[in-house]
Amino acid sequence: MVAFEAADGLKYYDIVEGKGxxxxxGSTVQVHFDCLYRGVTAVSSRESKLLAGNRIIAQPYxxxxxxxPGKERKRDFVDNPNGLFFSAQAAPKPPPAMYTVTEGMKVGGKRTVIxxxxxxxxxxxxxEIPPGATFELNLELLQVMPPGGK
Structure with a gap:
């Protein structure tokens, strides 16, 4: 595992490099992300939708x-493979750091950022992340769409 430091001072580690x-x-990406504070998951794209009171659907961000941050297109309703519709407005808000530290990742890659x-x-x-806290961000790059096209 190699440690890197981004131009903005963020420290990160590539856990898995990825091959895609x-x-x-400028490219559009889909990721799963988890924010951990003191070892506990506080914000996650993997637990963003609750259906029928007990079913969770993980939707990539x-x-x-x-x-x-925050300028992405909002989708009111999303159709998923099992035919259920749900509102995408309740998705967890990722930290601003995610918009820059994803650059350079390859699809299939996993990166941890302090x-x-x-x-x-x-x-x-x-x-559960208190004001003024430093935390760990775990990213998994699922898909990349090049700038200007799909």
Whole structure:
């Protein structure tokens, strides 16, 4: 496992390099992400939808690499393979760091990032992550669509 430091000072580790296409600035990607605070998962794309009171559907998070956080297209309803519809508005909010540290990953890759408050949830916090906290972000790159096309 090799440690890297991004231009913005974020430290990250590639756990699995991946063998697919590379995520470049401007490309649209789908990831699963988990934010861990003190070893406990506090925010995760893997537990974003609750159906019928007890069924959880994990929907990948889609965004443009290098774009300002929160500018991704909102989908009101999503159709999934089992024919169920659900609102995508309740998806967990990823930390701003995710929009930059995904660059350079390959599909199938897994990366762990140490996220300081200024690149994370700042002085507001999120879920069980308190204001001003440093936490661990685990990313898995599922898909890359090149800039300007699908």
């Amino acid at each position: 296409p590379v995520a470049e600035k 889609e965004f443009k690499v290098g774009a300002p 996220v300081p408050p200024e690149a994370g949830y700042g002085q507001k916090g999120m879920s």
